[in-house]
Amino acid sequence: MDMKIVLQTAVEKAAKAAMAAGKLPQGELPEILLEVPPQKEFGDFASNFAMQAARSLKTNPRSIAQAIVEELREDWLEKVEIAGPGFLNFYLNPRWVHELLAGILAQGDRYGSTKHGAGQRIQVEFVSANPTGPLHVGHGRGAAVGSALVNLLRAAGYDVASEYYINDAGNQIDNLALSVEARYLELLGQTVEFPADGYHGEDIVDTARRIVEHHGDRFLKLSVAERREQFKEIALQEKLAALKEDLAAFNVQFDHWFSERTLHEADAIQSACKALREKGYLYEQDGAQWLKSTAYGDDKDRVVIRDNGVPTYLAADIAYHRNKMERGFEQLINIWGADHHGYICRVKAAIASFGYRPEQLEVLILQMVSLFRDGELVKMSKRTGQSVTLTELMEEVGTDAARFFFIMRSIDSQLDFDLNLAKSRTNENPVYYIQYAHARICSIFRQAEEAGVDTTDLSAAELSLLSSQWEVDLIKKLGEYPEEISQAAAERAPHRIARYVHDLAGQFHTFYNQCRIVGVEAELQTARLALAKGVQSAIRHALAVLGVSAPDRM
RNA sequence: GCGCCUGUAGCUCAGUGGAUAGAGCACCGGCCUCCGAAGCCGGGUGCGCAAGUUCGAUUCUCGCCAGGCGCACCA
16 A cells, blocks of 8 residues: 555665676665655655665666666556656656555555554653643643643554653742741731742732631631641642643643652662662762662762762652653653753663663753843733743634644754734634634535535545646645654654644645635545545644644634 | 753744655645545745764764853752
8 A cells, every 4th residue: 555665675676686786786675765755756766775785785876776767567557767867767657646545545544554563552741831830831841842742642543641740849839838827827917027939929829818818817827837727738739720720721641640748658769779789789878878870870869868868859750751751651751840950960871771772761851932022022921020821822823823832843843833824813823724624625625515516425526537736746645644643743743743733734735726626626626625635634643742722713 | 160951944843864855834826516725736046153073964973153041958
């Protein structure tokens, strides 16, 4: 079915036949790579195989190409040309695009899903923001990219579990409790000094206000320790609920919310330290326990248990990643902000210390996000004076645009987020361009049905009628989709899907403007409807991967 | 000082060891008695600098220059 594989096999066979016939010297053959050429004058597929083989066969590329061409005798191959320094350009019998489309249509809504990941168990952990305040736009990028990556890996056949690590233990949670307490006391008219590492967000005041509403001043009667303990729980539950709500609104779901506390409660940290000590990767110095991370290329060893006996954040993370591996994942992917990149080495060191391969943990680093409005950098929210929250962004530009803009760039690039562009409901906006193509196809089907055409079964369409350059080009573009999914998944690069579906939508718009669908001769109409159907399902599939809606009308 | 990311068109960014390096925005000019003009068609002297590897480098390596982010017994 896959034409590339058929071609690869044929070329390999021809090369071996040429060797057997003495037209080529014996030798190792490189992998036969096929690509869609940059221009269609160079054929349907092209290969640089002859150039790659030149060295091992000690023959000039054009001679190799010539020998292969002479041995290629396939009826589906219209012609093969040797071009430039030795490219093989393959021109296929036009029938192949119609067979390609028939295969696409037979897969229906599943078209685009592949078996590339072959059931490999993989975990993706992302966002994992501290439950001490609202998500900001940086978390938004992680949430959009992470959820799209999960969808993408699933589309490529991986067995994926998504996870959020809740930092519900440690200093930041104590500071949360102290902050809420301070606001609570203020609301009850006391003068208090706000904690040095406290959280200044308006949401903390809201939490305190709700506590006053529900419980009045009864916490004043408790001991300070007891009061803080209770505030800690109340605030934590509230922050967590808010996080879940914001993420759900942003079309982000997690299979598992993993609590850091459970590690402390189950003694997982002590047990992990013990295991490390036994393996010789943990030692004591200056009263503290150190991980020997320099053994795996870190700049310095890292403290795991402080001299006061309290574990560091790294200690919990070591236990957490050990736990992940023990759950049987073959591959872990963590998505972190650029400000955490220095942390990668020590966590990998910990994983390696437990006897796993460090490559089993992949850390994807997301570069920073800058918001721009009217060409000006937006530093703070006008409303709150704090960082702009994900919720504010969703309110301003909508979930679809926010997700698409976060995903459409490579994670390695800093992201300049143009609020005006994302917000515009006009032709400037790439999100609407794609959604418009989908809505347009839906509209075509509505028109066809009104005209009495049965559009439910197009399997009898005579696809060979699709012979114009616009139709052929569109089918070829459509045919590239599954490989795009596999490739994007392998590269952990959801932005490739954003780009692909934008290109596909453009190709469809061109086709639409050149080829009338509804109202032409019946057989041709059916064939064009079938093509539109295939494009529709691919756009839907791709937008679903991105977590962006595919509206039937706009 | 060390580490990670980036430097491609006026702006924001894709892209590739190969044949004429692309898209969106912006700008200019065309296209609706016809399936949605949120659309289509046309308009382009650009890979930070300098060396190396290679038949071939914008892509790989080294060195500079510039920007971002880090460099805690914080998380």
